[in-house]
Amino acid sequence: MLERFGIRLVPRLAAPAYVVFLISLGAIIAAIIVTGFIFWAYGVNPFSAYAIIAERTLFNGRGFSEVVRKSVPLLLAGVGLVLAFRAQFWNIGAEGQILAGAVGASGVALFVPLPPPLAIPAMFLAGFIAGALWGFLPAILKIRLGVNEIITTLMMNYIALYIVRWLINGPWKGESVVGFSYSDLFDRAIWLPTIGTTRLHWPTLLLGLLLAAFIAFLINRMRLGFEVRMIGEGPAAARYAGVNFLTTTLILVSLAAGAAGLAGVGEVAGIHHRLVEPNSISLGFGYTAIIVALLARGSPLAAILTALFMGWVFASGDVMKVALRLPFQITGVINGLVLLFIICSEPLLRYRIERIGSRASAVESETGPA
């Protein structure tokens, strides 16, 4: 069909980085334009809408701190998912792993009397382990028995949610909350420090950046990184390359899930300072992290940018609610659209457009499905 226009699509092995970037940018711009039409349909001038959003999220100190604050859990969970997706492990369970991490940290904060310099690292460690355990079960079920990880990780989300609910309604319910469903406040000394009076708990942010760098290093340099890439090619390729499929996948998935657990630690220790309703601990960060990881297209460092972008989308949703008086459901619509545009742009990465006549690489073919 395309031949009529004198062009054809030619498959390519790997798109150069700048093409990936441009195409992703294109998808985002497309989503922003379509969102503009939604604004317009609601009687809001899209230009002034975006101007207000920009003013309140980018050119305002507190506003921008909120963008970064929301991107922190997205970064930690998203970097983990980059790793998991690379290993072809379709982890939908970051949400549950965030909650597990929050439970781990709260357990330490509420019941383990430690001096603050030890308590904060202990919270992060407990959260990492709890998150990792939450990812471990689906991972081993998949590798050993072939149980579909999408279903198991999803079910683990619900289980985590109900466990948190049970904890705050029962054994961990606070003394000072007049019977409402919350734990007590953590000791003020172990609240994560924030920048100024903002809610940006910088230790978690720093951890996210370090983790992104570490995982980038891991993928590019270390032996394990080679194994990740082999596993990504599929079990057969991995075995052929002499990679221990079982152990490596387990390590990768645990690391990925642990990263999401760290995000949960940051939320309870840096924002809520107590264990709260599961839907308050995570505002769907675990699901949005999937978008973050996909947008990053396998690059942990790119996840820093994409997490910031999705954090901005979150914060913009808040602005839309207040300043533009738009119905809050619009945020979900926009998230869905961004995601749809990203997938639709995927084929552009697998093909390049070529003018008919130049026969250079028309026979080159792909090695496997995306």
Next chain:
Amino acid sequence: MEVDQVTYTVARALAFSTPLLWAALGEIFAERAGVVNLGVEGMMILGAVAGFIVAQTAGAPYLGLVLAATVGAAAALAHAFISITLRGNQYISGLALTIFGLGFSGLIGRSWVGKPLGTPMEFITVPGLSEIPLLGPALFTDQYLLTYVGLVTAALLWFILYYTRPGLALRTVGESPAAADATGTSVTLVRYLAVVFGGLMAGVAGGYLSIAYRPSWGEGMTNGMGWIALAIAIFSLWDPLRAVAASFFFGAFFFLSFLLQKVFPPELLTLLPYTFTIVALTVVALGKEGRAFGAPEALGLPYRRGER
């Protein structure tokens, strides 16, 4: 438990399992053709809101249901285009559909919230059969037509899948698209039809919720049922008749989690359906070592002629 509580449990399991069954049957067909659709929840809720609005405005519940099915199918068409034609990532496309559906349904349903449906679907009590002791009250009293149609559909789909040529074509497309292609079956067409059919069924499931089961529209009223339906599709090993059993089982579980609160701690009962899904998948997998327990071989993989 007393006898009438048993019959009551069966009756409630049947009513609650109906939307799960419809959505799961649709997903089974899509997955049998090799396409995963994680957008069930989104298609259901779009069906629920569209069905409610039409049923309310037109005063015709069954017309609402038709629209619910249409909207579900239209949403699935988008998924089909992305996953089949563009060969995009099916998991993500489905997820996007769910996120979009939840948001969009809330948006268009805003002015319909908090109003009862004027003309909800009516209960059916099967004459004659409802007189049978025990079975009558359990199975044939105060159910909705969709419950019975769902059961008949399941049987029909089972027959189509295993005993007809289109069924064979569908399974071949899911197991080995290249082989299907070689015998002259259009992989693209079969997959499109299966995915759109899946959306249609999910739409009906959503419509059941807003037109019959709880005749009103509420933001996010599917409340995770689409995900349970997905689990049922896998849990039943992609077999329509087993899906009947699996849905029924989930329905019974859900009802018992309230009926038995006096006996078991309610906090733990809420966990059971999800824990049980994982355990059951594990047990099934243990029984079928080696091959990924009967999943369509090409599940989740896009097909392009000449590849593999």
Next chain:
Amino acid sequence: MRRWLVILLLFTGFAFAQDSLKVGFIYVGPIGDAGWTYAHDLGRLATMAALPSIETVIVESVAEADIEPFIDQLVADGVQVIFATSFGYGDGVLAAAARYPDIIFAHATGIQRAPNVMTYIADFYQVYYLNGLIAGALTESNELGYVAAFPIPEVKRHINAFALGAREVNPEAIVEVRWLFSWFDPAGAKEATEALIAEGADVFAFTEDTPTVIQTAAERGFPSYSHYASMYEFSPDTVVSGQIVNWEAIYIDFLQGVLDGTYTNENLSDLDYFWRLGEDSVSAGAAPGMVINPVYEDQLRAAVLDHPEFGEISVYDLVFARIEQMSMTEPAYEPFTGPLSDRKGNVVYEEGQVATIPELLGLQWAAANVVGPWPEEP
């Protein structure tokens, strides 16, 4: 970019042009939840009608711990008074109140105050007691169903009040409770109601955010109650009465005080509205103005009992007599008056002893005729 900023300046310039009191409402759910948030918004609309000099801004579905950035934005928009309508907003409200000492905050169901933070609640327990009187008279099976969201003191207080009312007219009546562990779970509310029907219950009360219980009970013709706002139209033949909140009573009183200078950002530390029937912040009824659905009037008039206080009286008249007593500024009747024992037989209140407000706010015990699970029972 510069042109955008110009547009922006114009936009904000208009926003600041008025000289009225700007009031912000932060809601925990969508207005369309037909429950808690919907009722608050009805209160807001009534307040606007009563006080023309105020202007209101609303934000829906704000997650509990996420309130601070929204307060920031409202303050940036020039909002001077902020109502935060959920208990879970407490931490954020207090933190923001410290940062914005000039802004006045009001925290619904809250417990902690500050010079610029007051707390308020409109409590239903008296009305649930009235519902209980009606339920005790209507039940044939002597089993009343109660679908409850979370086992927190507020809900437990309401269940107990309902049970006490039922027992007053029908010593045989028991209240069967089922918990949802969610404020919003339509399918759960439906199946919980069905489970109660299977247990034999035939009158239904509830505390959760959907009209599901009403719709489900109506399928079998069983009576039920409106909750928060009128749910009468969900089943005009079976919604017998209910509890309706009039948040505007509190909103108007407080904002009037702010407007005339009685309440400032410096004197709210001791301001705690705990308003009930007496202050008109709540009322009994299937819909506003319909205390008892006429469909049930004859049945309730025919239900006559020999009452220790009123002598021979019909339940219909008893309900109105109690409303009159409890509507006084100093209520002449208090449902939680001793002798009262919990269902384990422990004496909670001695003869003549009356529950205090702090005791009611922290209530954990279960009334003697309550059946079913009761997490954290003392």
